Amino acid sequence: MADRVQFSLNGQLHSVDVGEAAGKTLNEYIRHKTQYTGTKVSCAQGGCGACTVAVARPDEKLRSVTSCLMPLASLHGAAVVTVEGLAVDGKPHPVSERVAQFNGSQCGFCTPGMVMQLFSTLSNQDGGKACVEKDLEQCINGNVCRCTGYRPLIEAAKSFAADTTVTNQCDAKASVGPYDVTTSDPKLVFPPSTPLTGDRWARPANLSELFEAMRGGARVVAGGTAAGIYPDLGMADSGFANAKLADITAVKELSAISLMGEMLRIGATVTWTVFSEYLRKLIADKAVLNIDAFTVLAERCSSIAGSQVRNRATLGGNI
Numbered sequence: 001m002a003d004r005v006q007f008s009l010n011g012q013l014h015s016v017d018v019g020e021a022a023g024k025t026l027n028e029y030i031r032h033k034t035q036y037t038g039t040k041v042s043c044a045q046g047g048c049g050a051c052t053v054a055v056a057r058p059d060e061k062l063r064s065v066t067s068c069l070m071p072l073a074s075l076h077g078a079a080v081v082t083v084e085g086l087a088v089d090g091k092p093h094p095v096s097e098r099v100a101q102f103n104g105s106q107c108g109f110c111t112p113g114m115v116m117q118l119f120s121t122l123s124n125q126d127g128g129k130a131c132v133e134k135d136l137e138q139c140i141n142g143n144v145c146r147c148t149g150y151r152p153l154i155e156a157a158k159s160f161a162a163d164t165t166v167t168n169q170c171d172a173k174a175s176v177g178p179y180d181v182t183t184s185d186p187k188l189v190f191p192p193s194t195p196l197t198g199d200r201w202a203r204p205a206n207l208s209e210l211f212e213a214m215r216g217g218a219r220v221v222a223g224g225t226a227a228g229i230y231p232d233l234g235m236a237d238s239g240f241a242n243a244k245l246a247d248i249t250a251v252k253e254l255s256a257i258s259l260m261g262e263m264l265r266i267g268a269t270v271t272w273t274v275f276s277e278y279l280r281k282l283i284a285d286k287a288v289l290n291i292d293a294f295t296v297l298a299e300r301c302s303s304i305a306g307s308q309v310r311n312r313a314t315l316g317g318n319i
Contacts, residue, residue, distance in 0.1 A: 018200055050109060069224050088184060123185055136160070202265055
């Protein structure tokens with residue numbers, strides 16, 4: 001059992017008292033407790049993407065998240081990567097290089113978030129080998145740029161696709177095509193797997209543990225996506241200042257999704273991203289009768305917030 005939140009940040013293990021971590025966001029920790037300044041904060045509502053980082057767990061895909069909304073305590077057992085952590089042996093990551101080659105940066109404030117979103121997307125697509133240009137057209141829909149414009153950024157993204165037709169108008173010698181994730185992506189480091197204990201934060205693994213925490217007065221937290229929009233739900237604000245919180249994202253009964261005959265059963269903590277991926281798999285496998293309806297539903301999922309928020313936001317509610 002651990003009374004400290006343990007996670008890795010760019011390959012280095014970090015440990016924070018659970019009481020302190022319960023009142024902080026990941027962005028606050030990165031900005032004020034580490035030397036990493038690439039991760040920005042602007043809207044603090046999950047809408048601009050300047051604070052984007054990547055988070056992974058041993059049994060989950062690496063995903064982009066808005067660090068301004070991510071409760072620090074929810075990272076127990078996770079690996080976090082910021083833009084500074086992309087370089088391997090001092091060599092810039094292909095995504096960083098490609099954005100620069102395509103002139104995808106002007107003032108630079110939003111660039112780290114853009115790079116992290118592109119990296120998170122492409123890393124899950126074998127560096128671009130598993131996707132086509134069209135798949136990448138909306139990949140930065142959760143990132144806002146006020147000065148460069150999106151064309152060079154989208155061109156840089158599409159240049160990684162397996163079927164890319166993109167050419168660099170500024171540098172004909174600039175590389176295009178997928179990159180090799182095995183040699184270019186940073187190696188993820190995970191902390192020891194130990195249950196988290198403490199008076200301020202619980203991470204129940206099943207419904208029994210969750211009910212026990214709730215009987216003790218714990219308030220539930222899932223994606224944490226409401227904190228920026230409703231200030232009274234912020235981690236450090238009056239609504240949560242002294243409350244014990246129960247992170248329900250690890251409760252297995254709430255995170256499952258399955259097709260049972262003609263019924264689709266969806267757990268409350270299934271994220272919009274996982275839901276969308278599941279729908280697309282059902283469509284590809286022709287596992288449902290009404291393909292058109294499921295196609296429309298899958299497409300509509302991408303209209304809810306940006307990718308980083310969909311990676312955390314749950315179908316069960318904005319909690």
